Each structure stands twice: as C-alpha cells, then as structure tokens.
Amino acid sequence: AQGIILTPENGRSTAERWQSETPYLAGKVLQSLRDNQAQLVMDFGCGVGRLSRELVHQSDVTVIGVDASASMRRMAPDYVAAPNFIATGAEGLAALVAAGLRYDAALSVWVLQHCLDPAQEIDRITAGLAAGGLFFVVDMTHRAVPTDQGWVNDGQSIMGLLDERLERVAVEAYAAPDAPQDLLRSGWMGWWRKH
Template sequence: MEIIKQFKALSDPTRLRLLFILEHFELNVNEIVSVVNMVQSGVSRHLKILLEAGLLVSRKDGSFIYYATNKNGDNRKLVALICRQLKNDPGLQEDIARTKQCIVLRKNRSRRFFKAAAPRWDRLKRKVLGDFNPNAVFEPHLRDASIIADLGCGTGEMLATLLGRDEKRLIGVDVSPEMLEQARLRLPESRNLELRIGELEHLPMCEQEVDAALMSMVLYHVSEPERAIREVYRVLSPGGLFLLVDFLKHNQEQIKNIIGGVWLGFTRQQISGWLDRTGFNLKHIESYPVEKKLTLTFYLAQK
C-alpha cells in the first residue's frame, strides 16, 4: 500500500528535516549537504526514499539534479500537513536560515556575471538570438496597457522601443546596477520612465501597480522562478497581462558561458504549472527557434 511507504519515509527525523527544507527551496545535492552537514551518500539515500514515496520530485539541469517537494497530486495535502506541523521547530528554522545563504551564493554568482557582461550584453544576446527580436513578440499585446513594467529590463532595449508611445508610463526593474547604468546611457530622460533596482523575487513595486508586466530572457537567471511569478501576480492589476519569453529546456551547458543563467531553460509544463498555481490564466503559448539550436517560448497570461 502506498500510504505505508509514505509513513515509513516520514518516520525518520532526517527525512522530515529534508522534506521541510525542500518544501521551501529547490536544491541540488551539494547544497543540501552544506545545509544539513551530512555526507553525500547519506543525503542521497534519504532523498531516494522520499522520491520513491512520491513526496519529492527531481529534475536534471545540466550536471546537477535538483529536488523539491511534490507540489501536485494526491500527496500534496500530506506534505503540506507535515510541514505545517514542523514550522515552529527551532532546528528546522536554523536549516532554513542556512538554506537562504545557499540561495544568496547562487544570486551572487549571477550578479558577478552581469557585472562583467553588462557593457557587452546586447552583443552576447545576439550570439544566441541571431536576427530574432523578442520585443516584436511583446509589442502587439501592449497597445492597450498604460503602465508597463519591464522586469529584468537589462540594458533597456525594450523600454527604448516603448518610450514615447501613447504616453505610456514605464517602469524598468533590474537587480544589476551595471545593467541599469547601461539602460540609463541608452534611454533619454523622460517623466514617463522610472528605473528601479531590485530582485524579481522581491519586486520594489506596490500591489496592483501596473497593468502589464514582461520578462524577456530573464527567468532562467532567477534562482526561485515561481516566487518571481508570484511577485508579478502581486504587482499586476486585475485583468493585467503577464508576457514572458524564455528558453525551452535544453542540455547545452556551454550556453551559460555566453549568457549566464541558473537554469538550462524550462519545459512548457514547468512554466504552465507555476502560472496556474499562482492564479494566472494562460492564454497563449508559441515557440520560436533561434541560434545554437535553442528555442524561445512566449507565454501570455492574464491575472
């Protein structure tokens, strides 16, 4: 019986510890080892038992395998119940604090990449996009929007395209000071444009501040994509549009040497699932082949 396997998996304190951590963060084995201070073989054994019980899911991304709790299916209520019972345990809260430090290390790697890449980012993008212009995919859907946020605006290429059209108010957000400086050099002074520094997982924006938000080749740089999508939902007004373009999942680790990134793209099911769990209504999906045998996928969702 499946339930017996699940209860056996939950009968070990270490596995409860892992389940609680992975309810909050998706981690690879090396990161988990650093958090719980156990040998890798022991961690892997416990992960295998939780996986076989259907309490965890895993995904391969390049040379790493990442683990998280199962957010779908019949086991979801059991996982949520267990984690609610554990939430006040002091030792587990210490684990969460250490896990947050792992996430900070990931983000710092991304920031170092953009600090070096910012002056040549437009050229680097062209190496993988060729002549394809993702901004042209966005534009037809933004005609009726009056306040637009470009999240992960980079060097301001999309903002430059929109600036001056129908008195639209534009907000650009990026975590990299160096990328924002490139955007300031590119963009003219305008009372309708504001650039803000901040993380996509913690947007420096008010609730329901905009009626359209876009992310162009940004999500694959974000350590916690679903959290970023929840933030988009928060800042969009009811009926607002979310326009997302990102890479379809691939196995070309070397692409990170050109355009960086935490993820090697995403499956349609991954992004569709995140959008659905957040509350978005997915309206349209379309894919476009680009250079290096890569594919960009466009998602149009509505709050």
C-alpha cells in the same frame, strides 16, 4: 552590457541578435499592449532597457524597468532616453507595490530561466500586476541556472509555474528572424492574464 543581455549563440553575434530579435519581440509586446490598452508596464530583467526603449519610443506607455544589476540600472535611463522610463531594483519595485502601485502589463524576456527561485520571482512580478493585467514571457523549455560550474537545468518548469498562478492566454514557439537554431528549437513565448 549587450553581451551579457544577449549572448552569442550558434555563430550569431550579440549585435546580430540585438538587431534582429529586438524588433521582433518589441512588435509582439506592443501589439499585446495596444490590444489590452496598457498604460503602465513593468519590464522584469530590463538590463540596459533593450525592450523598454522600443516600448516607450513606439507607444505612449510608461515603463518601470527592474533589474538585479545596479550597473544595468544605472545605464538603462541613458540608453532608453525617455522621461516615461525609470529603473529600479526588486526592493524598489516591492516598495512601490506595497504603496499601491499596479501596472497593466509585465514582461520578462530570457530572465526567469536563470532565476534561482523562479516561483518567488513570478510572485514578485504578479504582486503588482493589476487584475486583468497581462504578463508576457519569453523563455526556454529548460532552465539555465548559473552556477560556478556552468548552466544547470534544475528541472523546474517556468510554464508550469505560470499556469499554476495565472490564466494562460496563448503560447507559441519563439520564431525571431535569424535567431540561433538552439533558441528556435527550445524557445517559447507566452501571454498569461492575472485573474
């Protein structure tokens, strides 16, 4: 599962990336959550719960992990190993939001670049984000949509789609220690707030 979540890049193995990038990202997210007093967080594209695990074990937040893969959702509760974490799919999230659930913050790390319809996914995420809630995104300057002929850049701008819907708080270059050079050149992270 780790190899699907973090692919080897530029001579950096999945394990090396997991070890160096996870604490870096968790630190960025945790600081934002503390600054904004977030209690309930939605991790979109949580996979096995790489960041969810860090969040629930290093703070008092509750995390709802959302992933398209049923196998990832099945593995996530065991990997995260915390009572304040649950995993569901997009349909489960939509049902919770329709029933009135609102989360204080959301995160999406290396996910939106791969979505076929990123505008739809951003709308899905922000539908349950409370007013004033923070959305933390890590992505690339270009898209990498999976096709049967490899990754394709369809030209859509994730940052542009976010700016159309939310208030930009900050954007900075992705600078995880020992991260692959390609990611350091093309990666970014940003925070947006729902009006």
